[in-house]
Amino acid sequence: MKIDILTLFPNMFKIPLGESIIGRAREKGILNINVINIRDYSENKHKKVDDYPYGGGAGMVMQPQPIDTALEAIDAKNHKIIYMSPKGKTFNQEMAKELAKEERLIFICGHYEGIDQRVIDHWVTDEISIGDYVLTGGELPTMVVIDAVSRLIPGVLGQEESFMDESFYNGLLEYPQYTRPSEYKNMKVPDILLSGNHKKIEEWRKLQALKITKKNRPDMFEKYINGKNLNKEEKKLIQKLLEDKRLTF
Structure with a gap:
């Protein structure tokens, strides 16, 4: 399975997704995980990726352009694009089993007050939450979903019976x-x-x-x-x- 992760904090994924079972699966070529820095696709000279919300309110919202450009660059069309959000459906084992059947998954990690709704409307196929609480960003929830899904892929665990x-x-x-x-x-x-x-x-x-x-x-x-x-x-x-x-x- 190929997994793309769009994030503002790529270093958060280096150790967690490079160790233990997932690390070994990557070494074997069963998992191909690509971490993408959203800032690299900002057209702003200062690599700005957020702005104040229209209508007022606290916090900042991630702008559509950097995310949209990043998704275009990785040819994300016709694949599962998952936005980790407290507004999403609550993740469970049944969802993990369904996602494990996909050849490619793309995750968008929100931050601040979230991402511009136009990105969700145009790109996102699934909004997923890992529970009824709010975290600082989508990075940790993305790791949780990847861990749960990856171990259901044939060859990732030592024995297929291990998760039965x-x-x-x-x-x-x-x-x-x-x-x-x-x-x-x-x-x-x-x-x-x-x-x-x-x-x-x-x-x-x-x-x-x-x-x-x-x-x-x-x-x-x-x-x-x-x-x-x-x-x-x-x-x-x-x-x-x-x-x-x-x-x-």
Whole structure:
């Protein structure tokens, strides 16, 4: 996948997108990430990129010309162009899976009071928010979306199964994880995980995922039990969860 990032602060992306899993994916050529400095495309002799908003108000607005020229220069037409904005749709795992199918993604990082609406009207295909709060710019949200999307691209993770049981992928939060030693400061790993009985282990993990989701994200739990065709084993686990007082909240 090719990813273009339009930003006023390109140095913010150097380390975060050059380390760990994403860094290795770039080295392998699975990800091609191109960071573009919007100021380089300003026609103002002082490389000015913002101005006061028409109609008055606090703050500054990013001008259309530098962004428009940058998008023209990278031949952005007919590709997904994402503007990270508090006004956008809230990002989730389903959106990540859909974006992971694209061959190319282009991100616009706003700053100040945002970007001129004419850029959005003419270029932007998707406005995305990562939550109901406001940050100083679109750089950090862009990193979040790129990280979530990239790990779903074949070859980025070491094993394709690595994300199958993770939180949100199958509609539930992830079950608890343990590793060596089996006992630490009088805290023991659940016996079932040491039993070698893989069927029982999978059942335990599914029950724990249901339990955690019901406690922390009741909205997800209700959607899961009402929005899909549950198999016989899942129905039994859910019934057990709802009836056993030790497992309810």
